[in-house]
Each structure stands twice: as C-alpha cells, then as structure tokens.
Amino acid sequence: xxxxxxxxxxxxxxxxxxxxxxxxxxxxxxxxxxxxxxxxxxxxxxxxxxxxxxxxxxxxxxxxxxxxxxxxxxxxxxxxxxxxxxxxxxxxxxxxxxxxxxxxxxxxxxxxxxxxxxxxxxxxxxxxxxxxxxxxx
Amino acid sequence: xxxxxxxxxxxxxxxxxxxxxxxxxxxxxxxxxxxxxxxxxxxxxxxxxxxxxxxxxxxxxxxxxxxxxxxxxxxxxxxxxxxxxxxxxxxxxxxxxxxxxxxxxxxxxxxxxxxxxxxxxxxxxxxxxxxxxxxxx
Amino acid sequence: xxxxxxxxxxxxxxxxxxxxxxxxxxxxxxxxxxxxxxxxxxxxxxxxxxxxxxxxxxxxxxxxxxxxxxxxxxxxxxxxxxxxxxxxxxxxxxxxxxxxxxxxxxxxxxxxxxxxxxxxxxxxxxxxxxxxxxxxx
Amino acid sequence: xxxxxxxxxxxxxxxxxxxxxxxxxxxxxxxxxxxxxxxxxxxxxxxxxxxxxxxxxxxxxxxxxxxxxxxxxxxxxxxxxxxxxxxxxxxxxxxxxxxxxxxxxxxxxxxxxxxxxxxxxxxxxxxxxxxxxxxxx
Numbered sequence: 001x002x003x004x005x006x007x008x009x010x011x012x013x014x015x016x017x018x019x020x021x022x023x024x025x026x027x028x029x030x031x032x033x034x035x036x037x038x039x040x041x042x043x044x045x046x047x048x049x050x051x052x053x054x055x056x057x058x059x060x061x062x063x064x065x066x067x068x069x070x071x072x073x074x075x076x077x078x079x080x081x082x083x084x085x086x087x088x089x090x091x092x093x094x095x096x097x098x099x100x101x102x103x104x105x106x107x108x109x110x111x112x113x114x115x116x117x118x119x120x121x122x123x124x125x126x127x128x129x130x131x132x133x134x135x136x137x
Numbered sequence: 138x139x140x141x142x143x144x145x146x147x148x149x150x151x152x153x154x155x156x157x158x159x160x161x162x163x164x165x166x167x168x169x170x171x172x173x174x175x176x177x178x179x180x181x182x183x184x185x186x187x188x189x190x191x192x193x194x195x196x197x198x199x200x201x202x203x204x205x206x207x208x209x210x211x212x213x214x215x216x217x218x219x220x221x222x223x224x225x226x227x228x229x230x231x232x233x234x235x236x237x238x239x240x241x242x243x244x245x246x247x248x249x250x251x252x253x254x255x256x257x258x259x260x261x262x263x264x265x266x267x268x269x270x271x272x273x274x
Numbered sequence: 275x276x277x278x279x280x281x282x283x284x285x286x287x288x289x290x291x292x293x294x295x296x297x298x299x300x301x302x303x304x305x306x307x308x309x310x311x312x313x314x315x316x317x318x319x320x321x322x323x324x325x326x327x328x329x330x331x332x333x334x335x336x337x338x339x340x341x342x343x344x345x346x347x348x349x350x351x352x353x354x355x356x357x358x359x360x361x362x363x364x365x366x367x368x369x370x371x372x373x374x375x376x377x378x379x380x381x382x383x384x385x386x387x388x389x390x391x392x393x394x395x396x397x398x399x400x401x402x403x404x405x406x407x408x409x410x411x
Numbered sequence: 412x413x414x415x416x417x418x419x420x421x422x423x424x425x426x427x428x429x430x431x432x433x434x435x436x437x438x439x440x441x442x443x444x445x446x447x448x449x450x451x452x453x454x455x456x457x458x459x460x461x462x463x464x465x466x467x468x469x470x471x472x473x474x475x476x477x478x479x480x481x482x483x484x485x486x487x488x489x490x491x492x493x494x495x496x497x498x499x500x501x502x503x504x505x506x507x508x509x510x511x512x513x514x515x516x517x518x519x520x521x522x523x524x525x526x527x528x529x530x531x532x533x534x535x536x537x538x539x540x541x542x543x544x545x546x547x548x
Contacts, residue, residue: 022195025184047162058159059221060201067197084196085387086408087226088499090526092519108503113359115501134360136386222524223545225362227389229382245366249547250496252364271497296469299458321436332433333495334478338471358470363498
C-alpha cells in the first residue's frame with residue numbers, strides 16, 4: 001500500500017464521522033488512526049438493547065458499527081469510498097456491556113470497489129462480531 | 138412447508154417485537170403476517186440519517202431492519218430461531234423518506250440453522266436494500 | 275424492468291456459456307430463458323464429490339453454479355455484467371444426485387453493480403443451496 | 412485459543428483432504444500447518460478457466476478454494492467442523508496463472524458454528540480473492 005495518501009488525522013476523521021446524525025446518536029469516538037487500521041469506540045446506551053433478559057445489544061447495531069468502521073477505515077486512507085455496496089456480518093457472542101471497541105482494516109483498495117473488514121470487541125477484548133463491507137468508489 | 142405450526146397473530150408478533158428497546162426506538166409496526174411472509178413498517182426519524190446532504194438513512198439501520206425482519210418471519214412461523222448467526226445486506230438505492238416497508242420470506246427452515254430473506258422498500262415501493270440472515274435454532 | 279433489452283435466445287446464451295472451459299467441464303445446459311429468470315442444469319459427475327461416504331457434491335461446485343447462474347441471468351437480460359464482485363452462498367441440504375437444476379433471478383440492475391440470486395435444486399426439486407452474487411457492470 | 416487440541420500433522424491433514432475426489436481433481440497440496448493458520452497450493456489446469464481471453468480462473472473455483480481452506484483450517488485445529496453453512500467471497504483480481512496459494516485463519520471457534528477466513532494469492536503474492544465460511548460443528 002505504498003503510495004497511498006497520508007493517513008487522515010484523528011480530529012479530521014472525527015469531524016467527518018460526526019456529520020452523520022446516526023453516528024452522533026451512537027456516540028462514536030475515534031481512538032486511533034494509522035496505516036495499520038482504525039479503532040473507534042461506542043458507549044453503551046439502553047436503546048440499543050435487543051434482548052432485555054440477556055441485556056444484549058441488537059445485531060443491527062453491531063452491523064452498523066461494522067459497516068461504518070469499514071467505510072471510515074477506507075476514508076482514513078484517502079480512498080474515495082462513497083457508499084456501502086454490501087455488508088456481511090458474523091455474530092460470535094452477545095454484546096452485553098460497553099464501551100464496544102471496533103477495529104477496521106483494509107482488505108483491498110480497488111478502482112470500482114474496495115473491501116474492508118471490521119471486528120467488534122467488548123470491554124474484556126473478546127470478539128463479539130466481525131465482518132466486511134464492499135464499498136463503491 | 139406443510140406441517141408448520143399456525144402463523145402467529147399480528148398482535149402477538151407485535152408484542153414479541155416490542156420487547157426489544159431498539160425495536161421501540163425504531164418504531165416498528167407489523168402490517169401483515171401470513172404463510173407467504175411478514176410485512177412491517179418503520180417510520181422516518183431524524184436520528185437515522187447518515188448523509189445529511191442526501192438525507193439518506195444509515196446503511197446500518199437498513200441492516201438492522203433486514204436482520205430483524207428475517208428473524209421475525211421465522212418466529213411468525215413458529216420456528217425456534219434464537220439468534221442471528223450471520224447477516225448479508227445489499228444496498229440498492231439511498232433511503233431518503235419513510236415510512237420504510239420491510240418484507241420477509243423464509244428461504245429454508247433447518248434443524249440447526251434457518252435462513253430468511255428480507256427486502257426493504259421506500260414509500261414509492263422501490264427496492265432500497267435486500268439481504269439474508271442465517272439464524273441459529 | 276420495463277425498457278430492458280430483449281431477452282437473449284437460449285441458443286445464443288448457451289454459446290456464451292460454452293466459451294468457458296470450466297462451464298464445459300461442468301456440462302451446463304440452459305433449459306429456459308425468460309424475463310422471469312434463467313434455468314440451467316448440470317449433470318452429475320464423479321469428480322465433483324466432496325464427501326464420498328454421503329456421495330455429496332462439493333460446496334465449491336454449488337458455489338460456482340450460483341455464481342455463474344446469477345451472472346448469466348444478468349447477461350440474458352442484456353445487462354453488461356463483466357465480473358463477479360462478491361458471492362454469498364447458503365447451503366441447505368447435501369446434493370447427492372444429479373442433474374442439479376439452477377434457477378436465477380435478478381434482484382437489482384444497477385449502473386455500477388447488479389445483484390442476482392440463484393437457487394439450486396436436486397432432481398426431486400428440493401432446495402439444496404441458494405445465494406447471491408454482486409456483479410460489476 | 413488456549414486448550415485447543417494439538418495441530419494436526421501435515422501428512423495427516425493431506426490424507427483427510429485427499430478423501431474428496433474434487434480435491435484430488437484440484438490437485439491440492441498442504442504446504443504448512445500451524446496454530447497461525449493453514450497454507451495450501453493448487454496448480455493451474457486448463458479446465459478451471461472461465462474467461463479464455465484473459466485466461467482467468469473461474470470465480471467458482473476460487474470460491475471452492477476459500478470454502479475448503481476455511482474448513483481444513485478448522486479441522487487442522489481439531490475443531491469438529493462438519494459442513495459449510497454459508498460462504499462469502501470477495502473477488503479482487505483475476506487469477507491468471509498458478510500455482511494459487513490459499514491461506515486460512517480461524518476467526519471464531521464456537522459450539523454450534525465456527526468461522527474461518529481464507530485468502531488466495533497468485534504466484535506473485537498478490538491477493539486475488541478472499542472470504543469467509545461459517546461451518547456447522
């Protein structure tokens with residue numbers, strides 16, 4: 001990945017992230033930006049719960065995290081990813097406490113389509129969900 | 138699919154759906170339940186927006202709709218689907234107004250894993266997103 | 275899907291299909307072409323077996339069938355689909371005898387990316403596998 | 412992944428791999444087995460070509476490689492993975508010469524479902540395709 005534009009600064013990427021009202025509702029905070037990947041966190045909030053007995057977060061919220069973490073991993077690297085073409089998520093364990101930590105990595109930067117993966121961890125660093133998005137350039 | 142238990146009544150399925158705080162936040166309403174599939178609607182709300190220029194809903198919200206529509210299509214038919222194993226979503230057009238309409242259909246009811254698909258339409262009945270979930274029984 | 279180019283004739287689509295040596299190896303035959311979808315068949319051959327105890331076909335062969343059935347469903351409709359961007363397959367039952375029947379349908383024809391789904395049935399018309407491809411235009 | 416059974420020896424895993432006639436047809440050879448992952452190679456053969464102009468391998472063959480590499484990565488680690496539940500493949504570049512190199516890694520070993528990923532490289536070590544399988548235990 002030599003020749004890529006410089007990695008965006010954290011403050012600049014946080015600004016881009018905050019443009020989306022849904023991201024603000026999720027309370028996302030970028031923790032680190034580097035060529036190796038992106039890390040962001042999402043605090044817990046009561047409205048994201050799906051199963052009140054387990055107190056587990058809704059799979060759709062984890063899917064949203066994977067989608068946006070993949071996209072912003074690409075944007076961080078200067079890739080002109082515009083929109084998600086498709087998204088695939090594997091659920092590994094219930095997410096029952098926050099903050100959730102999402103880590104994104106690039107799989108392939110292409111001319112028409114780029115692919116990035118993201119993994120979501122709980123506060124104990126256990127893998128809760130993981131997946132990939134393909135993003136139109 | 139002969140021999141399946143009777144289709145759950147709409148009011149009963151709505152009760153099950155409303156157990157999840159995230160579903161309440163999304164404002165989901167079941168419109169119809171039958172052997173042919175499930176239809177539910179989600180009103181628009183400002184917090185779901187991702188792109189404020191387009192006014193487009195976040196892909197993660199559409200992913201949540203596909204996930205839960207697939208799951209409740211199985212539950213409607215008496216299938217003991219417990220949790221989403223994995224989810225796949227294709228994005229076709231930006232979702233810019235509501236209410237969104239989600240329609241679910243069963244692909245396969247299995248002993249260990251069942252698969253259902255869901256399609257999301259805008260108020261003009263255009264296909265916005267579609268996909269599938271695999272659910273652990 | 276009004277305004278689509280005329281559906282390709284079966285003989286012409288068979289010619290296109292036969293260009294690929296792998297398709298010839300699989301022995302694919304187009305059975306029907308229409309606006310409603312594509313149907314093709316694949317005979318059984320011993321080399322496709324994965325599990326010799328069950329006599330079951332390899333999942334990768336079924337994945338190939340889903341991939342190509344989706345692509346040729348788009349080509350049949352005059353869509354300029356060039357290559358598979360990504361593929362997703364659900365396995366429902368072991369495929370233990372042939373011929374296998376694959377049926378394809380369009381989900382969405384887009385400018386950059388089109389999506390089609392395919393389902394594979396056994397000689398008894400039971401659903402063995404199903405899935406989707408996204409194809410670059 | 413502490414407490415996992417010892418990694419299977421290469422010769423033993425090759426024996427398991429060779430049980431499948433389709434694997435023999437593909438000519439698969441296990442190159443290395445370790446806790447870090449599995450590597451296997453597939454020689455080129457004329458029958459796998461899809462696009463004779465480019466001389467590119469069929470996407471279905473790459474899908475088969477990803478499927479089986481994920482499964483044997485789990486088997487190598489003593490996981491009782493029985494069958495592929497579902498498979499997802501991203502295509503990054505045409506595969507035009509061999510041998511192809513497939514590398515598998517575990518994402519999550521679960522009680523009902525395990526997930527592994529695989530990446531396929533050309534002789535020049537460029538990433539050609541990548542993806543994941545979910546396998547029923």
